[in-house]
Amino acid sequence: MVNRLMWALVGWVAVFSAPVRTEMSVPQVQGPASETIDISAHAVLGNRLSECRVTGEVILWVSREVEILDDVRVRLGAAEAGLAQFGKGSKVQGCVPDDAALDLSDQFANFLVADDRPIRSGALGRREAAGFASQLAQDFCQLAEREGTLIPLVDGIEIRAIGSVSYRFKIVLVRDAKSGSIDAVIHRETLGTKFSPLLTEADRRLSRLKWSSLP
DSSP, X not given: OOOOOOOOOBTTBOOOOSOBOSBXXXXXXXXXXXXXXXXXXXXXXXOOSOOEEEEEEEEEEEEEEEEEXXXXXXXXXXXXXXXXXXXXXXXXXXXXXXXXXXXXXXXXEEEEEEOOOEETTEEOOHHHXXXXXXXXXXXXXXXXXXXXXXXXXXXXXXXXXXXXOEEEXXXXXXXXXXXXXXXXXXXXXXXXXXXXXXXXXXXXXXXXXXXXXXX
């Protein structure tokens, strides 16, 4: 099944219409300048692997205000969210065996803006935005229009690593509205192994590992 997401790259308005693949072609239109990134994300929540490093360039194409809902669709607050695209030569390294690098060229990712706006749990600072980013990557939270229509997120990036082990990565970026700095939350789950080419949803959840550039 081919997932899609149509974005209107006009002004500051983006239109979410269906799921998007992480790699797709977009019209070459004049837009925001690309930003150079070098993000070190440390392993958290029992993850004993080395840190992940995301390097290269990223374009924050478009963003707008949306609602954040929990897994039972309870409103948690509003946030500015949007679509980013990694530039040619961008990569993430350190998240897979043998320190292999994952090519992010032309891949898409979602991002949130940390602008200290009031939300249900307080203010949407960098740490709070990173928490939501993590929940979005794990499908524990969703984005929605004000009237409640769900907004599909970017699919994960699937790779085959050593042997027959395959992984899916989900990267959600966080941009600080004041400084313009960009952080990253990275989730990895195992899709299949040599002895089990297709893991169950429960097993995939148990295999999940997380890295974050924020404490």
